[in-house]
Amino acid sequence: MKILYAIQGTGNGHISRAREIIPLLQQYGDLDILISGTQADVKLTQEVKYQLHGFSFIFGKKGGVHHYKTWRNMNLPRFIKDMKAVPLKEYNLIINDFEPVTAWACKKQGLESVSLSHQAAFKSKKVPRPKTVDWGKIILSHYAPTTHHIGFHFEKYDNFIYTPVIRSEIRNLQSTNLGHYTVYLPAIDDKHLVKILKQIPATRWEVFSKHTKTAYTDGNVFVEPVNNEKFNKSMASCEGLFTGGGFEGPAEALFLGKKLLVAPMRFQYEQQCNAYALKQLGLPVIWGSNKNWLPILKEFVRNPQEHQFNFPDETASIIDNMVKSFAR
Numbered sequence: 001m002k003i004l005y006a007i008q009g010t011g012n013g014h015i016s017r018a019r020e021i022i023p024l025l026q027q028y029g030d031l032d033i034l035i036s037g038t039q040a041d042v043k044l045t046q047e048v049k050y051q052l053h054g055f056s057f058i059f060g061k062k063g064g065v066h067h068y069k070t071w072r073n074m075n076l077p078r079f080i081k082d083m084k085a086v087p088l089k090e091y092n093l094i095i096n097d098f099e100p101v102t103a104w105a106c107k108k109q110g111l112e113s114v115s116l117s118h119q120a121a122f123k124s125k126k127v128p129r130p131k132t133v134d135w136g137k138i139i140l141s142h143y144a145p146t147t148h149h150i151g152f153h154f155e156k157y158d159n160f161i162y163t164p165v166i167r168s169e170i171r172n173l174q175s176t177n178l179g180h181y182t183v184y185l186p187a188i189d190d191k192h193l194v195k196i197l198k199q200i201p202a203t204r205w206e207v208f209s210k211h212t213k214t215a216y217t218d219g220n221v222f223v224e225p226v227n228n229e230k231f232n233k234s235m236a237s238c239e240g241l242f243t244g245g246g247f248e249g250p251a252e253a254l255f256l257g258k259k260l261l262v263a264p265m266r267f268q269y270e271q272q273c274n275a276y277a278l279k280q281l282g283l284p285v286i287w288g289s290n291k292n293w294l295p296i297l298k299e300f301v302r303n304p305q306e307h308q309f310n311f312p313d314e315t316a317s318i319i320d321n322m323v324k325s326f327a328r
Helices: 013-028 067-073 076-085 100-109 119-123 135-142 190-197 228-236 248-255 269-280 294-302 315-326
Strands: 002-008 030-036 050-052 093-097 114-117 148-152 181-184 205-209 216-218 221-225 240-243 259-262
Touching (some): 002 100, 013 030, 013 315, 030 100, 076 100, 093 315, 114 119, 114 315, 119 135, 119 269, 135 269, 148 315, 181 228, 190 221, 190 294, 205 228, 259 294
Parallel strands (some): 002 030, 002 093, 030 050, 093 114, 114 148, 181 240, 205 221, 240 259
Antiparallel strands (some): 216 221
16 A cells, blocks of 8 residues: 655644654555645654645744745745646555645545644534634635545544644653743744743743754743754653644643643634633633733743643554545
């Protein structure tokens, strides 16, 4: 059997989940990996057969998507060329993790494909989302169209939705509490974060930033470039995680029993939905309308959080059912 696994390369969550799924897929046949996008810091150890430009949202430094850089990064002629370049008809199973090139190529060629992603969960009307009109809702619905859907979310909101894939390296961590707080906000400049976090001086903040190439310390704030191993170590021993409205990072923190505070990116509908779901589950959120973060941050540090999430390790059975159901 020949399997194609197409992965979105924007952000770290898709690649992190793929690192857990790829060894399972390799048990069922010859696996080729395709990645499109340019914004991931985490890398795969396996060979990537197709590296495509795709469409990536470019992170800004002020809490949102950088629209101009995102627009400049788009290359429609290349997108169309890439759609034609991948020999999709050679594959018995095409799996898509929110990857637009192969999704649209399959749609154009009339081929079946299976979305295996957090975004697939939004095909269900039962998934929590804010009652607002947002252009991002249209993008989320049409960015990577597939014929079948297997989704992941914080809860099993529908019969095709499962709880998050927690990487083995996270499951195997020993969760301790050294009292510090881990911070990962890729759409915010670390210098801006330092100015805010220094105003809570009794707390050690360990910030991982996409916007610096060198580590530095400013008072009680310790900043260094994004590094997967160092981030995992920091999160495993922290009191809490302060991060964006992504999916994998918050899910891993909840799995480890950590306090959690999220600040979803502005102009990013999926993150707004994730934050809305976490708010319904009793977790604090800093919305774009919150101009003064200090009161919320102080409350986050001062108050305990009582929550218990059960994210069982069922990835192998999900993959097995998917292959048996959709391979041709």
